[in-house]
Amino acid sequence: MTIRAPKGTDDIVAPTSRIWRRLLRVWDELTERYGYDVVFTPLFEATELFARGSGEDTEIVQKQMYTFIDKGGRSLTLRPEGTPSVVRAHQHADFHKVAYWGPMFRYERPQAGRRRQFYQLGVEYLGTGSPISDAEVIDLGHRYLQDVGVPDVNVALNSIGDPECRPTYQRALRAYLRAREDQLCEDSRARIDTNPMRVLDCKVCGPLLTDAPTPVEYLCEACTLHYEQVKAELAGLGVPFVEEPHLVRGLDYYTRTAFEYVATRLDAAQNAVGGGGRYDGLSEAIGGPPLEGVGLALGLDRIVLAMGPQKAAPALDVFVVVTTRALWPSARGLVADLRRGGYRVDYEPEDRSVKAQFKAASRRGAGKVLVVGDEWKAGKVAARDMVTGEQWEIPIEEVSEWLA
Ligand code: AMP
Helix, strand or coil, rough: CCCCCCCCCCCCCCCHHHHHHHHHHHHHHHHHCCCCCCCCCEEEEHHHHHHHHCCCCHHHHHHCCCCEEECCCCCCECCCHHHHHHHHHHHCCCCCCEEEEEEEEEECCCCCCCCEEEEEEEEEECCCCCHHHHHHHHHHHHHHHHHHHHCCCCEEEEEEECCHHHHHHHHHHHHHHCCCHHHCCCHHHHHHHHCHHHCCCCCCCHHHHCCCCCCHHHHCCHHHHHHHHHHHHHHHHHCCEEEEECCCCCCCEEEEEEEEECCCCHHHHCCCCEEEECCCCHHHCCCCCCCCCEEEEEHHHHHHHHHHHCCCCHHHHHHHHEECCCHHHHHHHHHHHHHHHHEEEEEEECCCCCHHHHHHHHCCCEEEEEEEHHHHHHHHHHEHHHHHHHHEEEHHHHHHHHHH
């Protein structure tokens, strides 16, 4: 009996994995161009990091964490998100712009685009409260989604205030929610006192509360100015956005800016392909020094869904066929030269007929084939275009030119 991948997890294999590889490559290059270093943090952490960093009262911490006791008796948790670890890792460092990617773990009810192991691409811009950094992060995510070809993405934007103005807003929201308590789900009722903003984020109750007071109506002067500057900066960058006054994000440590990228072609239940915000209180919440920051996380699984059916690009530029094993050393040299030249090259390791090798070439999606045969002695190879079926004899030194 074969053992299946656990519920809510996937084996991402070719050709789909080829799309993932391209997405990671674009991410790596884009974040590097925006000046972000890269960071790798543990996949498991002290449970306390998320309890304090994500918030005791969040859906993630209360219901979705993979928590276990290790052999040393410590309570550890598979990371449900990247931000607390990344902030912890940079509390005393000079690097203030960092990118990451990797798997996250949440005990969810699995469906398309909602997995128990899923993958996030994220950046954190640390050590500044400047609205320019908020706008840069939002622009970066938007740029990425454009570059990889996710159609119809809306940027939803809001400001949720700071510890100065949020209490006044929360009082107003509490009063509003109490008046409607009997319409709320059990979780939401329990949160009216502890964390009323979370109720707006509830998948069941949130959509019903269209006339709830909004944080923006209660922003203090500093938060209002910050929000105005973020919007002006986004306009300057040419990033289109829609103000979404009830957008609050599910995590406790957010201050001021909150945003989400919505792929309007996906089902509403999982059409958020990413989101983020400012979290000036997070570092202190996890026991560190004050450290301002803003960041985003994009969901790779959902990006792939939102891209729609894709024809995965061919895995190879060229396949090398050899007519007789005696010529293998020459073919091996050609393969090595082409690989060093930056081409994606492969061959058949078993002693197979030329016909079988051509079959392997098309199975692997190679657009071109080079045949090392009798002409090798005369300094030539046969070159076949697998799409048109045309074939030529070309001098070995012209192979690169032909491939290009
Ligand atoms: P969050 O960390 O909850 O703000 O999520 C950021 C992004 O990660 C979301 O917009 C989704 O694209 C993605 N995401 C979150 N949870 C899941 C999940 N269980 N399965 C797949 N993608 C997810």
